[in-house]
Amino acid sequence: FLTVYSLSGSRGCRSLSRPLGRRQGMPWTGRQERTLIAVKPDGVQRRLVGQIIQRFEQRGFKLVGLKMVQASHGILSEHYGELRTKPFFQSLLTYMSSGPVVVMVWEGHNVVQASRKMVGQTNPAEAPAGTIRGDFSVHVSRNVVHASDSQEGAQKEIQLWFPAKDLLDWDCCDQIYTIEV
Ligand code: IDP
Numbered sequence: 748f749l750t751v752y753s754l755s756g757s758r759g760c761r762s763l764s765r766p767l768g769r770r771q772g773m774p775w776t777g778r779q780e781r782t783l784i785a786v787k788p789d790g791v792q793r794r795l796v797g798q799i800i801q802r803f804e805q806r807g808f809k810l811v812g813l814k815m816v817q818a819s820h821g822i823l824s825e826h827y828g829e830l831r832t833k834p835f836f837q838s839l840l841t842y843m844s845s846g847p848v849v850v851m852v853w854e855g856h857n858v859v860q861a862s863r864k865m866v867g868q869t870n871p872a873e874a875p876a877g878t879i880r881g882d883f884s885v886h887v888s889r890n891v892v893h894a895s896d897s898q899e900g901a902q903k904e905i906q907l908w909f910p911a912k913d914l915l916d917w918d919c920c921d922q923i924y925t926i927e928v
Pocket residue numbers: 830835839868869887888889890892893894896
């Protein structure tokens with residue numbers, strides 16, 4: 748579905764006559780990695796949604812799914828299943844279900860590892876300035892954002908939060924300038 752543009756040509760982003768969404772024609776086999784990012788209830792309450800989205804956009808990643816939900820304990824228990832035995836598990840569920848979260852799927856080269864770096868350490872006290880947690884949070888229990896920690900984890904989380912039909916395959920018009928295609 749990737750249209751091959753000529754760098755010296757004049758089509759580029761101006762070929763807007765094509766419909767948005769999945770393309771007809773030659774398949775492009777290099778589908779990029781995806782990860783689940785969520786702005787947690789503290790991030791939404793503190794009006795950080797725009798700034799967090801902006802960081803992923805400006806890095807060059809592509810948004811392929813987005814929704815705002817107030818999450819149930821059911822979905823959160825599954826999402827944080829590995830932490831079930833931790834002493835903070837119940838308070839984590841209470842915090843995460845206390846208000847809306849903005850859940851997103853971002854796509855791009857090496858997006859899982861890159862977004863963990865952009866988000867910073869779990870404990871904001873250890874997260875360097877320049878990371879999302881290092882810039883916007885101070886306490887481990889209110890660290891404003893979630894990011895999948897591995898490709899396998901990302902796949903599970905994406906399936907948990909999004910039906911496949913709600914994720915869009917689309918060609919971002921700058922992708923020949925952000926990745927080698
Ligand atoms: P991560 O979000 O960086 O992947 P995890 O260890 O997977 O970190 O923990 C999930 C979430 O659980 C954290 O983002 C944070 O909201 C919460 N959490 C982790 N450790 C603590 C803690 O010691 N006290 C309170 N909440 C914690």
